Amino acid sequence: MKTTKSQQSIVSMIAVALIAWHILCIPAWAATASHTEFKPGEIWTDTSGAPINAHGGGILYHDKVYYWYGEIKSGKTWLPEINRSWGGTRVETTGIACYSSQDLYNWKYEGNVLPAVQDDPNHELHKSKVMERPKVLYNAATKQFVLWMHVDSQDYALSHAGVATSSSPKGPFRYVGSFRPDGAMSRDMTVFMDEDGKAYLFHASENNATMHISLLTDDYLKPSGRFVRVFEGRSMEAPAVFKHQGRYYLMASGCTGWAPNEARSAVADSIWGPWKELDNPCRGPEAEVTFRGQSTYVLPVADKPGTFILMADRWNQNDLPDSRYLWLPVTFTDKGFEVHWQTTWRLNN
Numbered sequence: 001m002k003t004t005k006s007q008q009s010i011v012s013m014i015a016v017a018l019i020a021w022h023i024l025c026i027p028a029w030a031a032t033a034s035h036t037e038f039k040p041g042e043i044w045t046d047t048s049g050a051p052i053n054a055h056g057g058g059i060l061y062h063d064k065v066y067y068w069y070g071e072i073k074s075g076k077t078w079l080p081e082i083n084r085s086w087g088g089t090r091v092e093t094t095g096i097a098c099y100s101s102q103d104l105y106n107w108k109y110e111g112n113v114l115p116a117v118q119d120d121p122n123h124e125l126h127k128s129k130v131m132e133r134p135k136v137l138y139n140a141a142t143k144q145f146v147l148w149m150h151v152d153s154q155d156y157a158l159s160h161a162g163v164a165t166s167s168s169p170k171g172p173f174r175y176v177g178s179f180r181p182d183g184a185m186s187r188d189m190t191v192f193m194d195e196d197g198k199a200y201l202f203h204a205s206e207n208n209a210t211m212h213i214s215l216l217t218d219d220y221l222k223p224s225g226r227f228v229r230v231f232e233g234r235s236m237e238a239p240a241v242f243k244h245q246g247r248y249y250l251m252a253s254g255c256t257g258w259a260p261n262e263a264r265s266a267v268a269d270s271i272w273g274p275w276k277e278l279d280n281p282c283r284g285p286e287a288e289v290t291f292r293g294q295s296t297y298v299l300p301v302a303d304k305p306g307t308f309i310l311m312a313d314r315w316n317q318n319d320l321p322d323s324r325y326l327w328l329p330v331t332f333t334d335k336g337f338e339v340h341w342q343t344t345w346r347l348n349n
């Protein structure tokens with residue numbers, strides 16, 4: 001069939017438009033393609049295509065949305081002289097990231113909800129200091145979102161827990177201050193809210209040797225004064241606490257800085273104990289070093305009773321911003337719980 005000049009030019013315009021659309025649009029689509037699986041240890045991108053930057057984090061589920069809070073690790077990694085003996089590398093502190101999601105696979109960046117202080121070197125949140133392991137609770141009575149974290153000096157000698165509040169889960173959070181809970185040192189920590197609304201701070205205390213469990217005041221802003229010492233002399237860090245069928249479970253790490261070690265687990269019928277220590281819950285390749293990770297949170301999946309996800313950090317101590325996330329399913333046994341390695345996995349529908 002013969003085509004006219006104008007038909008030919010329409011065809012070539014369409015061809016040019018299609019090629020341009022392909023070049024311009026496909027990579028953008030590819031970058032923001034939605035995730036349908038967990039891929040532990042792989043780079044995990046947010047909805048804009050940037051790697052998720054929320055380390056040592058925890059999750060709040062509020063009004064059918066999951067909010068993931070974590071340490072922003074960016075910039076150059078270096079080893080301050082004062083930390084040389086134990087390999088305590090760091091990046092300049094940037095603040096606390098918040099991401100939101102409804103399906104747990106796809107996360108939208110909501111911003112730096114508690115930025116480090118840039119200009120006052122004496123401020124506890126100055127960029128030269130430490131802001132780690134942020135965890136957020138919602139207080140139904142005060143309608144406040146309460147962020148707890150580990151606040152420290154560069155050499156980790158201050159050993160404080162810090163508190164910030166916001167009227168929105170997306171921040172911004174206002175820094176309230178930091179202190180030694182119950183007068184005791186506080187480094188790695190988490191918070192746990194029980195079904196009765198009472199909330200507890202679990203923190204590595206006594207120079208990391210012994211963990212403390214401290215009941216918070218009803219507004220979640222301070223320790224109430226009631227606390228117990230647990231796992232005496234066991235040097236546990238990275239606590240993650242969850243509750244299943246009336247029993248309390250804890251996963252934690254040993255105390256070797258950024259380097260991975262064998263995970264710990266424990267169970268109790270009351271949050272006050274006695275806590276019975278169990279075995280390393282990890283199963284599969286590199287289970288003896290927590291799959292090269294360290295626990296940070298165990299997430300109860302909403303509307304799926306009995307479904308829990310271990311969130312762990314695979315730290316890269318020489319390039320902290322390239323630290324990865326290991327999200328793995330938790331399964332229950334007669335005695336306790338296990339975490340089995342998976343290369344890729346999804347939640348059952």
Ligand code: GAL
Pocket residue numbers: 056087088089132133188237238255256257258294
């Ligand atoms: C780990 C701790 C991390 C961080 C790191 C610093 O033991 O779990 O949160 O504080 O040490 O080296």
